[in-house]
Amino acid sequence: ALSLAVQSAAMDSATLDKAAQLRDQALTSDQAYKLLESLTTEVGPRLAGSDKELEAIEWAKTKFREMGFDKVWTEPVKVKQWQRLSESAAVIAPFTQPLQISTLGHSVSTPPGGATGEIAHFATLEALEKASPGEVKDKIVFISNRMHRHKTGSGYGPAVRARGEGASIAGAMGAKALLIRSIGTDSHRLPHTGVLRYDEDKPKIAAAALSNPDADLLERMLERGNPVSLTVNIQTRDKGEVEVANVIGEIQGRTKPDEVVLLGAHLDSWDLGTGAVDDGAGVALTMAAANLIQDSLKQRPYRTIRVVLFAAEEVGLVGAKAYAAAHQDDMDKHIIGAESDFGAGPVWALSAKVGAQALPVIDSMAQLMGALGVVRSDSIASGGPDVGQMVKLGMPAVDLMQDGTDYFDLHHTADDTLDKVDPKALQQNLAAWTVFAYLAAQWPGSFR
Amino acid sequence: ALSLAVQSAAMDSATLDKAAQLRDQALTSDQAYKLLESLTTEVGPRLAGSDKELEAIEWAKTKFREMGFDKVWTEPVKVKQWQRLSESAAVIAPFTQPLQISTLGHSVSTPPGGATGEIAHFATLEALEKASPGEVKDKIVFISNRMHRHKTGSGYGPAVRARGEGASIAGAMGAKALLIRSIGTDSHRLPHTGVLRYDEDKPKIAAAALSNPDADLLERMLERGNPVSLTVNIQTRDKGEVEVANVIGEIQGRTKPDEVVLLGAHLDSWDLGTGAVDDGAGVALTMAAANLIQDSLKQRPYRTIRVVLFAAEEVGLVGAKAYAAAHQDDMDKHIIGAESDFGAGPVWALSAKVGAQALPVIDSMAQLMGALGVVRSDSIASGGPDVGQMVKLGMPAVDLMQDGTDYFDLHHTADDTLDKVDPKALQQNLAAWTVFAYLAAQWPGSFR
Ligand SMILES: [Zn+2]
Ligand SMILES: [Zn+2]
Ligand SMILES: [Zn+2]
Ligand SMILES: [Zn+2]
Structure with a gap:
């Protein structure tokens, strides 16, 4: 001082x-x-x-x-009008359980009847990046990396890449859909959404976050060693650009x-x-x-x-x-x-x-x-x-x-x-x- | 000792x-x-x-x-096959917001398009019981009583009557549907379900619990003094009786x-x-x-x-x-x-x-x-x-x-x-x- x-x-x-x-x-x-x-x-x-x-x-x-x-005024801004319509997911084999998911912002839809497939499980986005396409093709990719709690939020940066980039990386390898463990530190059945970013030159697949307890559940099922299959149905809509605004007030x-x-x-x-x-x-x-x-x-x-x-x-x-x-x-x-x-x-x-x-x-x-x-x-x-x-x-x-x-x-x-x-x-x-x-x-x- | x-x-x-x-x-x-x-x-x-x-x-x-x-054996038990199909609720006036609800067990459905009406708000089930039918008729009853936290769970008994008996009491007074504040002590957007009991000689109306933060929201809206209107759509199914069993194991x-x-x-x-x-x-x-x-x-x-x-x-x-x-x-x-x-x-x-x-x-x-x-x-x-x-x-x-x-x-x-x-x-x-x-x-x- x-x-x-x-x-x-x-x-x-x-x-x-x-x-x-x-x-x-x-x-x-x-x-x-x-x-x-x-x-x-x-x-x-x-x-x-x-x-x-x-x-x-x-x-x-x-x-x-x-x-x-x-002084009070607005300054116009153009933004995409994206909407979540519906989302559901469930384990269908070897056990049957519903899963709590939230679609990631700007996600595309699955086919109308949903995407069904075996899980390809990766502990981190980096592990997915190192996988061969054969491990991923026609599967539902699940990235289970957990965000760590810290006063400064320092756990967010390393974890959030899975949300931002996961869909395009998995999509490029032929995955049907992406599920990530929520980028969040709680243990409630309330998944954490957030925006994803698609590479325009890669296949776009639907993506959602599982709540932490749901991600834990999938991990426990996977630990048993047998394939785990899911169905995921995500419906969204993109209504094109709309004008919104920054709102400004001055003293x-x-x-x-x-x-x-x-x-x-x-x-x-x-x-x-x-x-x-x-x-x-x-x-x-x-x-x-x-x-x-x-x-x-x-x-x-x-x-x-x-x-x-x-x-x-x-x-x-x-x-x-x-x-x-x-x-x-x-x-x-x-x-x-x-x-x-x-x-x-x-x-x-x-x-x-x-x-x-x-x-x-x-x-x-x-x-x-x-x-x-x-x-x-x-x-x-x-x-x-x-x-x-x-x-x-x-x-x-x-x-x-x-x-x-x-x-x-x-x-x-x-x-x-x-x-x-x-x-x-x-x-x-x-x-x-x-x-x-x-x-x-x-x-x-x-x-x- | x-x-x-x-x-x-x-x-x-x-x-x-x-x-x-x-x-x-x-x-x-x-x-x-x-x-x-x-x-x-x-x-x-x-x-x-x-x-x-x-x-x-x-x-x-x-x-x-x-x-x-x-020794391991089962003893048969007959029970109703009730199912939750879908549930949604939203404030439609004077503001618009979605609400998180869970249908109460054994609830009937609303009409297919949902029930729409003004809220009739009661702090407790006892207050509802004292109301005149004119205050309730064609409205959606909301009971906002909050359960208190205690090591022994002693807050449950006084609060849970609203869940068990509220629907028949409100139904008898001509209400369209019942919403109760969850019988629960948390503050998460996860409503607490639980069974209700209909009087067989009273009109049956659909009933659901709001999460505590959603009940808080409705209370804040109501405090502003103007009528608050909701739409509630609850769909359930009763597939009749089925045989289940007590499972017994003995040493x-x-x-x-x-x-x-x-x-x-x-x-x-x-x-x-x-x-x-x-x-x-x-x-x-x-x-x-x-x-x-x-x-x-x-x-x-x-x-x-x-x-x-x-x-x-x-x-x-x-x-x-x-x-x-x-x-x-x-x-x-x-x-x-x-x-x-x-x-x-x-x-x-x-x-x-x-x-x-x-x-x-x-x-x-x-x-x-x-x-x-x-x-x-x-x-x-x-x-x-x-x-x-x-x-x-x-x-x-x-x-x-x-x-x-x-x-x-x-x-x-x-x-x-x-x-x-x-x-x-x-x-x-x-x-x-x-x-x-x-x-x-x-x-x-x-x-x-
Ligand atoms: Zn922010
Ligand atoms: Zn944010
Ligand atoms: Zn129990
Ligand atoms: Zn119980």
Whole structure:
């Protein structure tokens, strides 16, 4: 931690005091929870490209306006209208049992009567890649790799390749369908969906995730040494492209309105739950943080605070890529950004990707967040999936790193609902976000 | 606790030593877990009256024979062949959201296109009973009462009336369908099914349980003060009566083969999970306890140990009632009984319903179970749902009381799967059951 002398070189003490006041006010604010309650109750699931995403966009515009944001607008984004119609699976030999599956986003359908075949079992995607086509042809591939639990979510990256790439790899080898163990850390009969990516030059096969207990069951059956056969019926629909939108609300800067502090989250969710932790919490937090600053101060901060609710994050960062493309010419006016898209667990660390001259400001932020249990991390901030698209274009960023120990219990399942959010943790998040947004908007220097 | 002098008046020390040896052997036995793994993997869900219940009966007969039980037989039981076909529900106004429901056992269907109507909301079944028909007619009744968590499961009784009786009460008032908050303590999107009972002289309406998060959602919508409308489509089938069976395996007594110590559990389960905690654990424990005694001793105990795996417990104790009727003339030869049907949590107390002269034996059992963390409870044993039918006819009983704190998180849901069972807790149960069964079979006195 820096000495107070160094800090005051970076930030004047009146600003720091004000930030501390905002932080403490956030700890008693129910605004983020109320926004989240409204979004999950009145809109609910908001699949990218669905009518429900359009409904969420209207919800967000209305809320921004009701809260008195200075500017509210949308920026159009095109996305595929993919829909889950039905899904079922069952073991048919040597035993008979139904299986709980969720189709992966953008999956094609099986034939109308389903796909039936023996399991070709692989412990990992890497093992599948090394298999000979003869082991896979006309079979139903099952990848049983289990995601590991970690505060930082570090188990996700290694496991999720099976979801993203598995279908094309198995399809190229002649498989009839792909089943993966859910990319998730819980042990409930609620499979984890998520998008897959097809190679356009490879055969497309239907793909779904099994809940962890169902994947355990298949493994136990396979351990007995005899072939295990399944039937899988997945029906989906692709209705072509539709226009959705990023929704943007701004608190305009008093002296530097063209300089933007960007707070990001994504408004779309998967269709199974109500998107409370992914990413309703981020939507609610970022909206409430900007609004708290606006409502609590006599004057606007120097810089503009812009909340961007990205469209269609779940199916390939579609809204964020569109925003980055639309704003590449004014990216230099994007002073710094951050994203909340890792659930509703408490913030425990602050990391940054900023120029050396701005480090004392980041340290000041961390010191003010210390009362919230936040430590200064020396890892390099990524900006998160959406805001990271702007970081690629040179925008500085911080990560308000959340405790994600339980995040992947809920992630992309039907269980992602409001009851999973601790209102106290949401207040702690709001407090940290308020400190970040206010100091970034008020400090006159460059973060680049 | 009694002094050793009093104990030895009841039981000779060689028998007590042998019981302690059996107990300690049980703590390292994987037999109960292996049986449970086999039942949940190779059979899985085994709904009363279904082909899967018949499959489970074959499984049990085969296992009893493989383990070398002295006698294995079945006793026929008639049960209704009810099936869940499909179920869906959604809020259609003022918001639109899908709801997770599970049809209650023995529910009739809605009309083919579903039932649509406004919610008539009642906090409890008692509130519904006090309503005027005008508040209910042509509506969809929603009872939102929440079950409370308790080690003994004491929250179940008060809450479960809504499931058993709600449909006929609402039907008599002209409701189109009934939705209840799940009778369960978890907060997952996995509704809890269970049987309902129709009054034959009242209109029959379809009924289902909402998961707890879905019930919360409806409550939040209703709190906004405007009418909330739903559509509910439930399709079921009743294929008439079918013959299933209680499966019975015996270790025959050396000197008093006609005197029976009865160990009970139920072999059927609901169709959603694989019936691991309800009641696969009980099935596995009772089979394994008798088998451990048989395999570990040079000679059989004096009395017969009879394991009865009851049919169709879930739909009205059908197998247990049939057993009680078939055996009422030899009930005096049923020396004492116990049932395991409260999951796979550890045994924490032993209660009894026996004559005063037998209390020292029960105290000896409790003392031997003390090493397992079991205390002597002075509550009166019920015998459990199935074995309780024989207790009504005068059979003495003990309850090996399990910690059911988490039982109603899983009870009658898709989440009732093997991963929820702690193998160590199963061994602790097995140890307690072995002590009970051995001492009851070896003590020469009467428990009546
Ligand atoms: Zn997200
Ligand atoms: Zn996501
Ligand atoms: Zn039971
Ligand atoms: Zn039950």
